[in-house]
Amino acid sequence: MRPANETELAEIIRGADQLRIEGGGTRGLACAGEVLCTKALSGVTLYEPGALTLVAGAGTPLSEVEDLLAKDNQRLAFEPRRMNALLGTTGETTLGGIVATNNAGPRRISTGSCADHLLGVRFVDGRGDIVKNGGRVMKNVTGYDLVKLMAGSHGTLGVMSEVSLKVLPKPETEATLAMSGLSPKQAQAVLAQALSSPFEVTGAIHNVGGETLLRIEGFEDSVTYRAGQLQALCGVELSVRGDDSRGIWENLRDLKEFEGSKHDIWRLRLKPSDGPEALARLDVINAVMDHGGGEVWLEQSVGTDVRAQLNGMFYDAQLIRGEGGPRFQPQPPVLAKLQAGLRAQFDPRNIFNQGLMG
Amino acid sequence: MQMPQPDGRVLERKAQITARLRAALPNCPVISDPRELHAYECDALTAYKCPPLCVILPGTTSEVAIALKICFDENVPVVPRGAGTSLAGGALPTADSVIIGVARMNRVLETDYANRFIKVQTGVTNLSVTGAVQEEGFFYAPDPSSQLACAIAGNIAMNSGGAHCLKYGVTTNNLLGVTVVMMNGEVVEIGGEYPDAGGGLNLLGVICGSEGQLGIVTEATLRILHSPEGARPVLIGFDSNEVAGACVSDIIRAGVLPVAIEFMDRPCIRACEAFAKAGYPDVEALLIVEVEGSEDEISHQLGLIKDIAMKHNPAEFRESTSAEESAAIWLGRKSAFGAMGQINDYMCLDGTIPVSELPFVLRRISEMSQEYGLDVANVFHAGDGNMHPLILFDANKPGDLELCEEFGADILKLCVEVGGCLTGEHGVGVEKRDLMTHQYSDTDIETQLRVKDVFDPKWLLNAAKVFPLDSTQSRRMQS
Numbered sequence: 001m002r003p004a005n006e007t008e009l010a011e012i013i014r015g016a017d018q019l020r021i022e023g024g025g026t027r028g029l030a031c032a033g034e035v036l037c038t039k040a041l042s043g044v045t046l047y048e049p050g051a052l053t054l055v056a057g058a059g060t061p062l063s064e065v066e067d068l069l070a071k072d073n074q075r076l077a078f079e080p081r082r083m084n085a086l087l088g089t090t091g092e093t094t095l096g097g098i099v100a101t102n103n104a105g106p107r108r109i110s111t112g113s114c115a116d117h118l119l120g121v122r123f124v125d126g127r128g129d130i131v132k133n134g135g136r137v138m139k140n141v142t143g144y145d146l147v148k149l150m151a152g153s154h155g156t157l158g159v160m161s162e163v164s165l166k167v168l169p170k171p172e173t174e175a176t177l178a179m180s181g182l183s184p185k186q187a188q189a190v191l192a193q194a195l196s197s198p199f200e201v202t203g204a205i206h207n208v209g210g211e212t213l214l215r216i217e218g219f220e221d222s223v224t225y226r227a228g229q230l231q232a233l234c235g236v237e238l239s240v241r242g243d244d245s246r247g248i249w250e251n252l253r254d255l256k257e258f259e260g261s262k263h264d265i266w267r268l269r270l271k272p273s274d275g276p277e278a279l280a281r282l283d284v285i286n287a288v289m290d291h292g293g294g295e296v297w298l299e300q301s302v303g304t305d306v307r308a309q310l311n312g313m314f315y316d317a318q319l320i321r322g323e324g325g326p327r328f329q330p331q332p333p334v335l336a337k338l339q340a341g342l343r344a345q346f347d348p349r350n351i352f353n354q355g356l357m358g
Numbered sequence: 359m360q361m362p363q364p365d366g367r368v369l370e371r372k373a374q375i376t377a378r379l380r381a382a383l384p385n386c387p388v389i390s391d392p393r394e395l396h397a398y399e400c401d402a403l404t405a406y407k408c409p410p411l412c413v414i415l416p417g418t419t420s421e422v423a424i425a426l427k428i429c430f431d432e433n434v435p436v437v438p439r440g441a442g443t444s445l446a447g448g449a450l451p452t453a454d455s456v457i458i459g460v461a462r463m464n465r466v467l468e469t470d471y472a473n474r475f476i477k478v479q480t481g482v483t484n485l486s487v488t489g490a491v492q493e494e495g496f497f498y499a500p501d502p503s504s505q506l507a508c509a510i511a512g513n514i515a516m517n518s519g520g521a522h523c524l525k526y527g528v529t530t531n532n533l534l535g536v537t538v539v540m541m542n543g544e545v546v547e548i549g550g551e552y553p554d555a556g557g558g559l560n561l562l563g564v565i566c567g568s569e570g571q572l573g574i575v576t577e578a579t580l581r582i583l584h585s586p587e588g589a590r591p592v593l594i595g596f597d598s599n600e601v602a603g604a605c606v607s608d609i610i611r612a613g614v615l616p617v618a619i620e621f622m623d624r625p626c627i628r629a630c631e632a633f634a635k636a637g638y639p640d641v642e643a644l645l646i647v648e649v650e651g652s653e654d655e656i657s658h659q660l661g662l663i664k665d666i667a668m669k670h671n672p673a674e675f676r677e678s679t680s681a682e683e684s685a686a687i688w689l690g691r692k693s694a695f696g697a698m699g700q701i702n703d704y705m706c707l708d709g710t711i712p713v714s715e716l717p718f719v720l721r722r723i724s725e726m727s728q729e730y731g732l733d734v735a736n737v738f739h740a741g742d743g744n745m746h747p748l749i750l751f752d753a754n755k756p757g758d759l760e761l762c763e764e765f766g767a768d769i770l771k772l773c774v775e776v777g778g779c780l781t782g783e784h785g786v787g788v789e790k791r792d793l794m795t796h797q798y799s800d801t802d803i804e805t806q807l808r809v810k811d812v813f814d815p816k817w818l819l820n821a822a823k824v825f826p827l828d829s830t831q832s833r834r835m836q837s
Contacts, residue, residue: 050607051713051743073613102554113554115563116531131805132798137710138742139528139782141517141567142790142797143824144806148530148563152554169613192472198495198584222655271473271551294552314550316557329557334546339559341812346805357558 014128023097058096079105102152115151126347264322410451427543440512446787499526517567595641595674603716633697636690709773744782
């Protein structure tokens, strides 16, 4: 089913028993129900560069939005990841999918996640009612912030029809600073030092067994200055600038490291300084420590449950691909109860994405 | 403005309820003396007052839990209170309510510079959070003008912003985790020590900005950042509001993203200047634009801003030349409300509009000012469109407050009409409660009420706020 507008979307939902919500299909999530595809809810309806605001249908392809923003030298600063390489899917990333998964790339460490840039949503709940929350302005505390709730709700609370996002100017240039030969622990210390400096690092990654990388962005002279300061502070050396640097971070963003992998892929989030400890406990095939240590992408042998090996640590793990355990982090009983309560309010007939998020 | 009739069943049991609270909380002040209760009868929205049944000032999360559990059992409404600086009446009590104030819970619990967070009890003031980490070169970014007095508890309840959120975001963007006590006394940990901690639905995002209606937040983990190497404001004066508005839009479009762009009009400039002696020029509209970085980075950005500003023929362009001058410039801006208060009674509004609508909205406000016969001073965060029109009125003149409120409501409706919202950072409270239907449909509101049903099924927590009373009546009456 492929509604062409919000009214059709509401009608479909009112008559449906079980639905699997799909945007561009880049995640390939398997759950029961008829596929409800949001791709036709597409198109940018408002773009105001001077107000840093964009409003678009939930099915709008990311590439269309990026092309439009680029004309005014702007971008989605939270750097959504394209999951195709990692998951071997061919679909195209949509805005709705990005919001539903609260998808954000390496720049999340400095600039925040999709939720931090989401200004408003329109969605249809499980009753078939059209609901809006938030709006299109950057500061809005009118009523409850359901915008944040919808971000990362994986289509379990409603089907988004329109989203409104904050955009930001593209910096004049960027540079990658690199250091090799570090253990995860050493690398994490370097990344933390850089992130705790005034030099506005917007990417902080360690490829386990490979390089430790920092990114800085801004005006040419400022990037040169900060590269020098960071080298003096923690020893990382300026590696490449401009388009070469952009290419590196595009690959990091889209997790190309794991392209073609036949193993299970996990995403672990935890306190950045705990990243190396988690890696030490796990028998990883390949790993990338992003967000200064706070987001670790892991390639594990098929069927391994990483959670079993992280007892006593505070973390959350999502199984991105494979069979090693529950896909979403199991929630403590008191939080699970609140979440189930919200889900029952938004989707009382339990028709959306059954089996996702517990 | 209407508040619900107090529950007679609660009022007649006042003595038993306070006795039960005192017995269960031996180390915690339980205030019920009518003279002492005066201090809690309103917050910074002083037009409305009502003493509560009693006030509890817990020192620990478990005392908050004990107090809430008793109120839950006794079906007593509860009004959470931070420092009582709400401009929207968020902490306004009803006669049958117990105020639970976190003012005594003001300890810093943990600082972690390597992971860039601080854990505090929520009675700490906003400014003291930065105070706790600035020796190490760090700061807490959200900076409401009331930051000397306002508590983190209230910042979280209202999702407070400030002048510098153009770059650093508002409270919700800087909040990592909370300890929250539910109305039934259950203590819940949400989030953690890193962004989006714990997985699952984003409950933290819902708690933040819920105006004390979902639970009482007693501890918070906040993101801290290393301070920039330096910062410098520049003053740009214009002969017209429209041109100043166009300049703001051009600066943003040009790809320079200052940390703050503040806007003041002539009445506000004059009042602030008289108060803070910041050296503000006497112009129609004044922008304070601040950039950060090293000396060279600052000079470069200010150069770009100057180029843009010059295209708009400013009446004045003046860079701060010293730290003292910079401090004075900000003191003037942050004292705006206090400065206006010295010369007149005023009502402070808080609508947000799309930046592109600035010139139109300012023109309409000035036309409406003529129609209502009340003066308006404008001060606002221009970069993000968050306006604070201050309507001047005479509290001693019969009918003036009502006229002022009507004018204020018209301005906020205008904000919604042009694509904005009723409140950008102060919250709805009681002040804008009855305007919610202008921004949200019945379904939109009902969906929000259902969220409260999950967290506070008895509708006891701050329940007479945020939503129009008739939309919540059946829920509030159930207990």
